[in-house]
Amino acid sequence: MNLHRVGGLILRYTFLYTRSVPRVLEMFFWPVMDLLVWGMLTQYLQTGPYHLPAFIRFLLGGMILWDVLYRAQQATTISFLEDVWARNLMNVFVAPVRLREFFAATFCVGTLKIVVTVAVLAVLSATFYDFHLLSLGSALAPLFVNLLIMGWSVGILTTGMILRWGQASEALAWGIPFLLQPVCAAFYPVSTLPGWLQPVSLAIPATHVFEGMREVLAGQGLSPARLAWAFSLNLVYLSAASLLFRRLFHQARSKGLLAKLGTQ
Amino acid sequence: MYKALFFMHPAPVLTVSELRKEFDGVTAVDGISFQVGSGEILGLLGANGAGKSTTLQILLGLTTPTSGKVEVFGMDLNQHRVEILQRCNFSSAYTGLPANLKVWENLLVFATLYQVRQARKKIDSLLELLEIGHLRNHVTGHLSSGESTRVHLAKALLNDPALLLLDEPTASLDPDIADKVRKLLRRIQREQGISMVYTSHNMRDVEEVCDRIVFLHRGKILATGSPAEITAHFERSSLEDVFIRVAREGDQLLKP
Ligand SMILES: Nc1ncnc2c1ncn2[C@@H]1O[C@H](COP(=O)(O)OP(=O)(O)OP(=O)(O)O)[C@@H](O)[C@H]1O
Numbered sequence: 408m409n410l411h412r413v414g415g416l417i418l419r420y421t422f423l424y425t426r427s428v429p430r431v432l433e434m435f436f437w438p439v440m441d442l443l444v445w446g447m448l449t450q451y452l453q454t455g456p457y458h459l460p461a462f463i464r465f466l467l468g469g470m471i472l473w474d475v476l477y478r479a480q481q482a483t484t485i486s487f488l489e490d491v492w493a494r495n496l497m498n499v500f501v502a503p504v505r506l507r508e509f510f511a512a513t514f515c516v517g518t519l520k521i522v523v524t525v526a527v528l529a530v531l532s533a534t535f536y537d538f539h540l541l542s543l544g545s546a547l548a549p550l551f552v553n554l555l556i557m558g559w560s561v562g563i564l565t566t567g568m569i570l571r572w573g574q575a576s577e578a579l580a581w582g583i584p585f586l587l588q589p590v591c592a593a594f595y596p597v598s599t600l601p602g603w604l605q606p607v608s609l610a611i612p613a614t615h616v617f618e619g620m621r622e623v624l625a626g627q628g629l630s631p632a633r634l635a636w637a638f639s640l641n642l643v644y645l646s647a648a649s650l651l652f653r654r655l656f657h658q659a660r661s662k663g664l665l666a667k668l669g670t671q
Numbered sequence: 672m673y674k675a676l677f678f679m680h681p682a683p684v685l686t687v688s689e690l691r692k693e694f695d696g697v698t699a700v701d702g703i704s705f706q707v708g709s710g711e712i713l714g715l716l717g718a719n720g721a722g723k724s725t726t727l728q729i730l731l732g733l734t735t736p737t738s739g740k741v742e743v744f745g746m747d748l749n750q751h752r753v754e755i756l757q758r759c760n761f762s763s764a765y766t767g768l769p770a771n772l773k774v775w776e777n778l779l780v781f782a783t784l785y786q787v788r789q790a791r792k793k794i795d796s797l798l799e800l801l802e803i804g805h806l807r808n809h810v811t812g813h814l815s816s817g818e819s820t821r822v823h824l825a826k827a828l829l830n831d832p833a834l835l836l837l838d839e840p841t842a843s844l845d846p847d848i849a850d851k852v853r854k855l856l857r858r859i860q861r862e863q864g865i866s867m868v869y870t871s872h873n874m875r876d877v878e879e880v881c882d883r884i885v886f887l888h889r890g891k892i893l894a895t896g897s898p899a900e901i902t903a904h905f906e907r908s909s910l911e912d913v914f915i916r917v918a919r920e921g922d923q924l925l926k927p
């Protein structure tokens with residue numbers, strides 16, 4: 408890993424994102440809209456005719472943490488697509504850049520963007536809906552990191568698919584996270600899922616993060632077993648995603664797709 | 672004279688041996704071998720689909736060959752891709768640069784990727800060399816195609832490459848700028864001894880810039896030689912006529 412080159416790629420994303428108003432707005436627009444909807448809903452559930460306990464605010468926690476996962480995946484895949492759209496892919500890959508340097512840069516920039524987005528969401532949700540993300544305490548950091556890692560794995564995978572099957576599979580980049588959403592128990596406990604789906608759900612790292620978050624918010628503290636599950640599953644998926652990407656990358660080079668995707 | 676020639680082309684910078692590339696069913700490159708000497712400009716010529724771009728993509732490690740070997744600076748491309756790319760560069764009329772960045776920003780990014788020392792000074796001197804100093808702070812996406820071609824060339828010269836691969840670098844240039852670019856390529860070849868592999872459909876380009884030509888037809892080498900040798904070989908008066916003859920009668924010419 409050559410840090411100079413990672414720095415060069417980071418520099419490029421810094422220019423790319425700070426030079427573009429739509430790209431900056433995109434960091435806040437959807438998350439803030441989501442927060443407004445979920446915040447209003449929890450308020451209604453708490454103070455309306457139902458008078459649900461304050462615990463219902465975990466929905467906001469679920470929403471914010473889901474956004475970490477979603478954005479980590481997007482940051483990776485969209486960074487790659489930015490080069491495809493700009494027909495810059497060939498320039499980048501004929502520079503002496505290694506794949507791991509390319510991904511390291513997208514991870515760094517993605518993490519930075521997510522931290523900013525989450526900070527804004529945390530302030531808004533605390534101010535308007537009395538939900539304090541920091542009430543997760545010391546559990547916040549490991550939960551956050553696990554969602555990042557899982558987002559990267561999914562991002563690496565969707566990037567590989569676009570490389571191999573072309574821009575037609577771009578829809579996957581947007582769609583795949585939402586395939587996971589109902590199963591990974593972001594907004595309800597795993598026990599809500601039908602029995603046959605529960606093992607599937609428990610095989611997803613994010614499920615353990617969201618369960619862990621609810622446990623912490625309910626005052627039970629984060630069990631080390633949850634964390635161990637999340638980290639181990641993440642390790643497996645990140646390795647699998649990297650291996651799969653190498654395969655897809657190899658196929659793309661053999662079929663001349665790297666050059667095609669870079670010029671069309 | 673003999674000595675001068677000898678010193679101009681000592682060890683080959685690039686050696687291509689028996690290179691083949693098949694894309695399911697289509698043979699794009701069909702067992703070609705050639706060398707490029709130090710400080711030599713080699714033109715890859717041939718009709719649409721002859722296999723020029725595929726060859727360049729293989730030389731850049733973007734596409735893997737079906738068989739055959741590529742050696743650059745005496746190293747195997749397959750095993751030393753990153754070291755080789757550090758001393759190569761590439762420019763094409765068909766690639767782009769991030770549109771919303773300013774020209775100097777795009778160049779600074781690539782200068783960092785190639786670990787260029789005193790990057791800003793280098794960028795300014797290249798912009799001057801290519802006569803686009805006034806575009807330094809322009810947004811890349813707003814440039815005309817000729818201007819952006821020259822920005823791409825600046826990018827390709829950032830790391831003082833020892834081998835420069837150019838895929839139709841003069842496509843979309845007006846005759847005046849094309850002429851300047853040709854002279855410029857000649858000048859940097861003279862002054863810095865850069866080797867180049869050059870594809871173009873502009874025969875004027877090729878006659879003026881290339882020391883030697885490899886004529887491709889359906890992925891095979893039909894003839895190799897200086898522009899004058901090639902015109903003589905095909906019994907035509909200009910490279911343009913040779914090109915037309917090869918395009919129309921290439922299949923017969925391929926037969927031994
Ligand atoms: N990725 C690919 N998959 C399948 N076939 C390909 C691919 N790339 C090139 N080809 C085929 O290989 C042949 C050579 O193409 P190539 O692009 O190398 O030609 P070229 O000499 O650069 O032509 P042009 O002058 O039009 O640029 C063509 O028949 C083309 O259709």
Ligand SMILES: [Mg+2]
Nearest residue numbers: 723724725838
């Ligand atoms: Mg071509």
